Amino acid sequence: MHEKKKTWLTFLFEVIVLAVLFTIVQYAITVGLINQSYHINITSMCINIILAVSLNLINGFTGQLSLGHAGFMAVGAYASVIMTNNLGMPFIVGILAGCLAAGIAGFLIGVPTLRLKGDYLAIATLGFGEIIRVVLQNIDYVGGPAGMVGITRLTSWPWLYASTIVTILVIVNLINSSYGRAIISVREDEIASELMGINTTSYKVLAFVVGAMFAGLAGVLYAHFFYIIKPETFGFLKSFDIVVMVVLGGLGSTTGAVIAAIFITFLTFALQKYAAVRMIIYSLILIIVMIYRPQGVMGSKELTRKTFARIWGGKK
Amino acid sequence: MIEFIQQLVNGLSLGAIYALIALGYTMVYGIIKLINFAHGDVMMVGAYVGFFSITLFGTNILAAMLLAMLFCAIFGVIIEKVAYRPLRNSTRIAALITAIGVSLFLEYITIFILGPAQKVFPSSAFPITEYHIAGISILNKNIFVFISAVVLMLILQYIIKWTKTGKAMRAVSLDMEAAVLMGISVDKTISITFAIGSALAAAAGVMVGVYYNTINPLMGIIPGLKAFVAAVLGGIGIIPGAMVGGFVMGLLETMVSGYGNSLYRDAVAFGVLILILLIKPTGLFGKNTGEKV
Numbered sequence: 001m002h003e004k005k006k007t008w009l010t011f012l013f014e015v016i017v018l019a020v021l022f023t024i025v026q027y028a029i030t031v032g033l034i035n036q037s038y039h040i041n042i043t044s045m046c047i048n049i050i051l052a053v054s055l056n057l058i059n060g061f062t063g064q065l066s067l068g069h070a071g072f073m074a075v076g077a078y079a080s081v082i083m084t085n086n087l088g089m090p091f092i093v094g095i096l097a098g099c100l101a102a103g104i105a106g107f108l109i110g111v112p113t114l115r116l117k118g119d120y121l122a123i124a125t126l127g128f129g130e131i132i133r134v135v136l137q138n139i140d141y142v143g144g145p146a147g148m149v150g151i152t153r154l155t156s157w158p159w160l161y162a163s164t165i166v167t168i169l170v171i172v173n174l175i176n177s178s179y180g181r182a183i184i185s186v187r188e189d190e191i192a193s194e195l196m197g198i199n200t201t202s203y204k205v206l207a208f209v210v211g212a213m214f215a216g217l218a219g220v221l222y223a224h225f226f227y228i229i230k231p232e233t234f235g236f237l238k239s240f241d242i243v244v245m246v247v248l249g250g251l252g253s254t255t256g257a258v259i260a261a262i263f264i265t266f267l268t269f270a271l272q273k274y275a276a277v278r279m280i281i282y283s284l285i286l287i288i289v290m291i292y293r294p295q296g297v298m299g300s301k302e303l304t305r306k307t308f309a310r311i312w313g314g315k316k
Numbered sequence: 317m318i319e320f321i322q323q324l325v326n327g328l329s330l331g332a333i334y335a336l337i338a339l340g341y342t343m344v345y346g347i348i349k350l351i352n353f354a355h356g357d358v359m360m361v362g363a364y365v366g367f368f369s370i371t372l373f374g375t376n377i378l379a380a381m382l383l384a385m386l387f388c389a390i391f392g393v394i395i396e397k398v399a400y401r402p403l404r405n406s407t408r409i410a411a412l413i414t415a416i417g418v419s420l421f422l423e424y425i426t427i428f429i430l431g432p433a434q435k436v437f438p439s440s441a442f443p444i445t446e447y448h449i450a451g452i453s454i455l456n457k458n459i460f461v462f463i464s465a466v467v468l469m470l471i472l473q474y475i476i477k478w479t480k481t482g483k484a485m486r487a488v489s490l491d492m493e494a495a496v497l498m499g500i501s502v503d504k505t506i507s508i509t510f511a512i513g514s515a516l517a518a519a520a521g522v523m524v525g526v527y528y529n530t531i532n533p534l535m536g537i538i539p540g541l542k543a544f545v546a547a548v549l550g551g552i553g554i555i556p557g558a559m560v561g562g563f564v565m566g567l568l569e570t571m572v573s574g575y576g577n578s579l580y581r582d583a584v585a586f587g588v589l590i591l592i593l594l595i596k597p598t599g600l601f602g603k604n605t606g607e608k609v
Contacts, residue, residue, distance in 0.1 A: 065409050067416075112594050119351045119412050123544065124593050127586030130541075134583035240416060247413055276432075279424035286417030291402045294410040 022161050029157055041269050043225050046160040047218045048261040050167045052245040053254055054214035057171050059243070060252035060300075061180070062207040063187030064114065065122040068129030069215050069242045074136060074234035076102040076216025077223035081148050084224070091154040095163075095220050102216020103209050105132070110208035114201060117190075129239055136231040147230030148223075155225040163221060167214050172254055174210065183207050187252070244282050248289055250296030255303040260296075318451045323574040324567065329458040331566020332465030333527065336520040337543030338550070338558035338565075339472065340513030346489040346553035347509050349408060353415035354395060355517055356540015357422035362388045362518025363437075363531045364426070370441045377441045381464070381522045385515040392514025393507045401503075419536075426533035434532035437525040461523045468519055469559055472512065476555060481508055489553065538582060542569070545589040551599025560600065 025042065028034045034042070055069045079101035080094035089097075113124040137145045174180050182203045185193035194200050223229045245264050249256030264282075271278040289296060337359055344352045365384040369375045375383065399418050403411045445456045476482035487495040488505045496502055524539060525531050546565040550557025565585060572581045592599065 063409075065412065113590070116593055116597065118408055120548075120593055120597060122409075122412060123351065123548070124590055126541075127545075127589050131583050131586050131590075134580065138577070138579050240420065243413070243416070276424045276428040279420055280428060283417045283420035283424065287399055287414050287421065290406075290410045290414040290417065291399070294403075294406055 018165065022158075025161070026157055037269075040225075041265065042157075043155065043160060043221070044268070045262055045265040046164045047222050047225075048242075048245060048265050049164050049258050050214055050218040050221070051242045052249065052257040052261040053167055053171055054211045054218070055242045056246045056249070056252070056254060056257040057174070057183075057207050057214075058211040059246050060250070060257070061175055061187060062183050062204055063251075064204055064208070065118065066125040066208070066211070067122050067236065067239050067243065068109070068125035068127075068132075069211070070234040070236065070238035071129035071132035072102040072106055072212040072215035073219035073222065073238070074132055074229075074231065075105045075212075076219030077229050077234070078136060078142055078148070078219075079216070080220040081151050081223050081229065082142070084154065085148070085151055091159070091224065094154070094224070095159075095217065098216045098220035099213045100216075102219065103213040105216075106209040106212025107205065110205045110212070114204040114208060126236055126239070129234075129236055133231045133235055136234075145231060147228060147233075149228045151223055151227050151229070153225060153227060155221045160221060163217055167217065168254065168258070171210070171214070175254070179203065179206065184252075241282070244286055247296055248285055250298035250300060252300035253296065253298035253302055256296055256298030256301075259298065259303075319574070322452050323570050325452060325454055325458060326574075327567035327570035328563065329461040329465075329527065329566070330570060331563035332462050333520050333523050333562075334539065334543045334546045334565045335559045335562025336465050336468060336516045336523070337539060338546040338562045339469070339555065340517045341544050341547040342550070342552055342555060342558040343485075343509050343513045345547070346555075347485065347506055348400070348404065348411075350400060350411045350415060351544065352400075352513075353412070353540075354418040354422055355513070356536030356538075356543070357419050358388055358392055358395070358514045358536070359517040359521040359524070359540065360426065360531070360533060360536035361391060361422065362514075362521030363525045363535065364430070364521075365518065366522035366525055367435060367437060367531055370438050377460075377522070377526065380441065381519050384518040384522050388518030388521075389511040389515040392510040392517075395514075396507060396510040401506075419540075423533055423536070430533065432533060434530045434535075437529050437531055439529070442526050457526050461527055464519065465523065468516060472516070472555070475512070481505075485509055542582075542585045545585050545592075548589060548599055549592050551602030554599065554601045557599055557601035 025034075029039065051069065051073065055066065058064055058066045058069075076098035080098035083089045083097045084091060084094040109125070109128045113121060113128065116124055136142060142148055175183070182193070182198045183206070185196070185198060186200045186203055190200055219234075241264070245260040246257055248264070249258070249260030267281065268278060271281070337355065340355050340358075341352060344350060344355070362384040365387045366377075366380040369380040369383045370377070395418060399414055400411060403414055442457060442460070447454045447456070474482075476485060484495070484500045484505045485508065487498065487500055488502055492502055495505075520539075520543075521531075521536075524535065542565055543562065546561035547558045548561070549564060550559070550561030565588070568584060568588065569581050572578070572584045596602070
């Protein structure tokens, strides 16, 4: 009884913290404390968090290295813009269509490719990501290489915030469920988990589809904030960007992915004028992290209530 | 028919370039089971070394190619020592991510130093003449690319089949631990593999410069990926497979550009990759090996 009450209290506390954070930023935006460039920065941060957390589900928790995440982002972005701009549907329909389209793309790509392992899978996903880009470049309805322009800005702070929270909640709860344990067992030892009666292929596909759906969500938010989408934006360099975040944060740590996404966004923001330097730093981060700390900054550890409680109270 | 033979001629020289790059991928994969993502960028470095050797030192094309090969051989050994050797005993995914890191590093350090703009490969180093044989036009650059690639492949075959170094390379790729017990220096053999692979890539880089006339810091990405597809197509780790795969990819690409939509030629390469991975992941020349627990 006591335990239950305590859980309720912490839940309430978390809701309040999240609500306060939301209100502060919302207030700052309305009053005008946040100028245009910071607004872009906050938006990119949320989008990057969604991308990193969702890719981490595939790369970190399931252990299947995917290098085509930007492709799903593109599918989501294009599907939603067709809905909102071309067909005049409300934003929520765009979001749902984007997620659904990306999820379907994830399923279609995941079913055949997830039979492959390790580096072959990485290359196949990279290939599919590129195929998505090339196909979009050749469809005139979506503007070809020039992309789609004049998209209405519908991505507001409430949408962004809600999307980020939903992404993290869904993925954390998925990992903590029995599905999540099965997914992690696939990463730890595929043959052993198969022997334990786990249908490894279906769990890999599940993780891949969920990851792709949230990448689609990130694409929707991106498209409806930056007014314009081009196939080039979603090339494999974008996919590598997301991989850098996941690797830096720690393969298999959601909090790590969030922290790395925030850090990388700030780094990008600070080095806006020096694109080449930014990429040199990215690449050095990749190499140095892999050589000296291959598990990433957080490893597979998470920052949770318990961690804070330990720091706060000095005991378990 | 003449149109077809024309495409065939064009495809052969492009295929020779892909084959040279694919050889480096396949040799490195055969020996340390690493997809060296940076291989295409080593090719780019080779192209730049060739470019500067012609523009700054006024060498002819052959000397430029040799210089590029020498430079990249050393360069490849350094990359292996600095980035890949510390990771030899870690997971393959970690090594793969490092290779991606090295690739990005080479691309953007080149952009940082030389600027992102493309450079025109000096045409004075290689004046173009056109021959007409039975209605088919053959450019001398196509002949040059094809012949030098074939010569390099023959030299490679000689090294691998008939020299002690080649024997050591084959031994290490077959069983690294047993090779150590037989007194083969694994580190040295891996270094030599990287040196040879990178030298071939550098030669390919200079050929790309001659073939396309322009070079830029990101030129290594797409040919690198296509050469990788070629290596997988032939069976990764198998040297004759890489050669055949390279020619197949080159021919396929020119056929798609010639008869279909040239915008789709990059997609076709990846389509081939995915098909081969799904149907026969070990490649055309590969043997199936079961997974051991």
